Amino acid sequence: MRIAVQPLLKVENLSIGFSQYFRGTQKRVIHPISNLNVDINEGEIVAVLGASGSGKSLLAHAILGILPTNAIYSGSMIYRGVELTKKRKEELRGREISFIPQSVNYLDPLMPVGKQVQIGLDKQSAQERQKMLFAHYGLKESDGKLYPHELSGGMLRRALFATSVREGVKLVIADEPTPGIHPKALKEILKQLRQFAKEGAGVMLITHDIMSAIEIANRVAVIKDGQTMEISAASAFSGTGEQLKTEYARRLWRALPQNDFECQELRWEA
Amino acid sequence: MSQKILMRFLRMITLMFGLSILTFWLLHLSPIDPVNAYAVSDTSMSQEQLEKLKEYWGVDKSPVKQYFSWAGALLRGDFGVSKLYRTPVINIIKSRAMTSFVLMGTAWLLSGVLGYILGAVAAMKRGKLLDRFIKWYSYILVSIPTFLLALILLLVFAVWLGIFPIGLTKPIGLANADVTLADRLRHFILPALTLSLLGVANIAMHTREKMIDILNTEYVTFARARGETSWQIFKNHGFRNSIIPAISIQFAYFSELFGGSVLAEQVFAYPGLGITLTNAGLKGDLPLLLGIILIASLFVFIGNFIADILNTIIDPRMKRGDIRC
Numbered sequence: 001m002r003i004a005v006q007p008l009l010k011v012e013n014l015s016i017g018f019s020q021y022f023r024g025t026q027k028r029v030i031h032p033i034s035n036l037n038v039d040i041n042e043g044e045i046v047a048v049l050g051a052s053g054s055g056k057s058l059l060a061h062a063i064l065g066i067l068p069t070n071a072i073y074s075g076s077m078i079y080r081g082v083e084l085t086k087k088r089k090e091e092l093r094g095r096e097i098s099f100i101p102q103s104v105n106y107l108d109p110l111m112p113v114g115k116q117v118q119i120g121l122d123k124q125s126a127q128e129r130q131k132m133l134f135a136h137y138g139l140k141e142s143d144g145k146l147y148p149h150e151l152s153g154g155m156l157r158r159a160l161f162a163t164s165v166r167e168g169v170k171l172v173i174a175d176e177p178t179p180g181i182h183p184k185a186l187k188e189i190l191k192q193l194r195q196f197a198k199e200g201a202g203v204m205l206i207t208h209d210i211m212s213a214i215e216i217a218n219r220v221a222v223i224k225d226g227q228t229m230e231i232s233a234a235s236a237f238s239g240t241g242e243q244l245k246t247e248y249a250r251r252l253w254r255a256l257p258q259n260d261f262e263c264q265e266l267r268w269e270a
Numbered sequence: 271m272s273q274k275i276l277m278r279f280l281r282m283i284t285l286m287f288g289l290s291i292l293t294f295w296l297l298h299l300s301p302i303d304p305v306n307a308y309a310v311s312d313t314s315m316s317q318e319q320l321e322k323l324k325e326y327w328g329v330d331k332s333p334v335k336q337y338f339s340w341a342g343a344l345l346r347g348d349f350g351v352s353k354l355y356r357t358p359v360i361n362i363i364k365s366r367a368m369t370s371f372v373l374m375g376t377a378w379l380l381s382g383v384l385g386y387i388l389g390a391v392a393a394m395k396r397g398k399l400l401d402r403f404i405k406w407y408s409y410i411l412v413s414i415p416t417f418l419l420a421l422i423l424l425l426v427f428a429v430w431l432g433i434f435p436i437g438l439t440k441p442i443g444l445a446n447a448d449v450t451l452a453d454r455l456r457h458f459i460l461p462a463l464t465l466s467l468l469g470v471a472n473i474a475m476h477t478r479e480k481m482i483d484i485l486n487t488e489y490v491t492f493a494r495a496r497g498e499t500s501w502q503i504f505k506n507h508g509f510r511n512s513i514i515p516a517i518s519i520q521f522a523y524f525s526e527l528f529g530g531s532v533l534a535e536q537v538f539a540y541p542g543l544g545i546t547l548t549n550a551g552l553k554g555d556l557p558l559l560l561g562i563i564l565i566a567s568l569f570v571f572i573g574n575f576i577a578d579i580l581n582t583i584i585d586p587r588m589k590r591g592d593i594r595c
Contacts, residue, residue, distance in 0.1 A: 061491075064494075064495045065494075066491050066494050066495050090497070091497075092497075093494070093495055093496065093497045094495070094496040094497020094498070095497055099492070099495040099496065101488070101491075101492050101495070103488065105487075105488045105489065106488045106489055106491070106492035107489055107492070108489045108493075108506070108507050108510070108511070109489070109511075109587060110510045110511050110585075110586060110587075111506065111507070111510060119493075119496060119498065119502075119506060120496050120497060120498070147586050147587065149587050163496065
C-alpha cells in the first residue's frame with residue numbers, strides 16, 4: 001500500500017524564529033521552535049503534547065501559513081508528497097486543511113455566530129448546513145443569530161469546532177479544542193475527531209492534556225522548548241512508562257497524580 | 271439611556287450659556303467700537319447722530335445690562351436684530367445657513383467616503399508603495415492650513431487654468447432668476463473641494479490605524495486559516511469592525527468642518543455662515559456674532575452627540591448589555 005509509505009503530512013527540521021529588538025536598537029532572533037519533526041498519516045490521529053510555551057500553536061500556524069509577518073522559518077513540510085509552499089497553503093487552507101483555533105477570540109465579535117460558521121460553505125446550502133452542524137453540537141438554532149459575547153465559552157468552542165467540518169477535509173489541525181468544555185460536549189468533540197480519522201483524514205490534536213491525547217490518538221509527539229523529544233504510540237503511555245523512549249516523556253507521564261506522582265524527580269526544591 | 275441624553279442636553283445648555291458670556295466679554299474687551307466700525311462707511315455722520323446711534327443700539331449701557339437684555343430676549347426666542355444688516359439675526363442665519371450646510375454636507379460625505387476607502391486600502395496594502403503614498407498624502411494635507419490650500423486651489427484652477435470662477439456663489443451681475451444650476455455648481459466646486467480634501471486626511475489616517483489593528487486580531491488570523499481572501503476578509507470582518515468607529519470619528523469632525531468652512535468661505539468670498547461670522551466679529555455686530563456662535567455650537571454638539579450614540583449604542587456588544595451613563 002502506497003498510503004503507508006507516504007505520510008499525509010511530514011514536517012522535518014522545522015525551525016521558526018522571530019526577529020525582535022531589545023535594549024532599544026539591537027536586533028536579535030529568538031527561536032521558539034528549532035528542529036521540530038512530526039508526521040501524520042491518513043486516517044491517523046497524532047497528538048502533539050507539550051507544556052504552554054513549548055511552541056505547539058506555532059507549529060499549527062506554520063503549517064497553515066498564518067504566522068505573523070515578522071516570523072522566519074526554515075525546514076520542510078511535505079503534504080501529500082509535495083512541498084507545502086506559501087501559495088499551496090493559501091489554496092488548501094479552509095478546503096483540504098481545516099483549523100480549529102485555541103481561543104474563542106478567533107471569532108469575529110461583530111458577526112453572528114451562525115454566519116461565521118457559514119463562511120466558506122457552499123452558498124446555497126450554507127444556512128441549512130450550519131443549522132445541521134449546530135444541532136449536531138448541541139447548539140440551538142436561535143444561537144446562530146447571537147454574537148460571540150452572548151454565548152458561553154463552551155458554546156463558542158463548539159461553534160468553532162463546527163467551522164472545521166467541511167466536505168473533502170484531509171487534514172484537521174485542532175489547537176487545544178477541549179478546555180472549558182462540558183464533559184458531554186467534550187465526548188462529542190472527541191468523537192468527531194475520531195470520525196474525521198475514520199473518514200480518512202489526518203488529525204493533529206495539539207494539547208497539553210495527556211489523558212485526552214492518549215484516549216483518542218494513535219501516536220503522541222512530545223514537544224519541549226520547540227523540539228520534538230519523542231514520538232511514540234499512544235499505548236506506550238501506560239504503566240510506569242517503561243515503553244517510552246526518553247526520560248522527559250517518562251517524567252511527564254509519571255507526573256500525573258494517578259501514575260505514582262513523584263515530586264522528587266521534578267526537583268521542586270531546585 | 272434617557273437619563274444619559276438628558277444629562278447631555280443639560281451640558282449643552284450650560285455650554286451655550288458659558289459660550290455666550292465668553293463671546294460677550296471678549297467683544298467687550300476688543301478695541302472694536304461697533305459705532306465707529308459702522309460709521310467708517312458713512313463719514314458724513316455727525317457726533318450727535320453717533321450718540322443717537324449708541325443710544326439706539328444700547329451700547330452705552332453697561333455690558334452686564336446689555337447681556338441680560340440680550341439673554342432675556344433670547345429666552346423668548348428672539349435672537350435680536352443685526353446692527354450691520356438691520357434685519358433680525360434669525361433671518362440672516364436662515365438665509366446663510368443653507369449655503370454653508372450644503373457646502374459642509376458635501377465635503378463631509380465626500381471626505382468620509384474617500385477617506386475611508388483610502389485608509390482601508392492603505393491598511394490592506396500596509397508597507398507597500400500605495401500605503402506609503404496615501405500616508406504621505408495624508409500627512410501633507412493635515413499639515414496644510416485650510417486657507418493655504420484654498421489659495422493654492424484658487425491659484426491653480428481659477429487663475430492659471432481658469433476652469434472655475436474665483437469666488438461667490440453665482441456669476442457677478444446676474445439676477446437670481448437667471449442663474450442656472452450649472453453656474454451654482456461651478457462656483458461650488460472649489461470651496462467644496464478644499465473642505466473635502468482636508469477632511470480626507472483625518473478619516474483616512476484613523477481608518478488605516480483601526481484597520482491595521484483589525485488585521486492583527488486573532489479573528490482575522492482565523493479567517494486567513496479558513497482560506498478567506500483579502501477581499502473576503504475586508505468584506506466579512508474589516509468593514510464590519512471599522513465602519514462604526516469611522517462614522518463616529520466623522521461626526522466628531524463637525525467642529526473642524528465648521529472651522530474649515532469659515533476659512534474657505536473667506537478665501538472664496540462664498541457667502542455662507544462663515545463669512546458672515548467673520549464680518550460680524552470684525553464689525554462688532556454682537557447679536558449676529560452670538561447668534562451664529564450658538565448655531566455653530568449646536569451643530570458641533572449634535573455631531574459629537576451622534577458620535578457618542580454610535581459608539582455606545584449601535585455596537586451590538588452594547589445592545590443587549592446594560593448601558594451605563
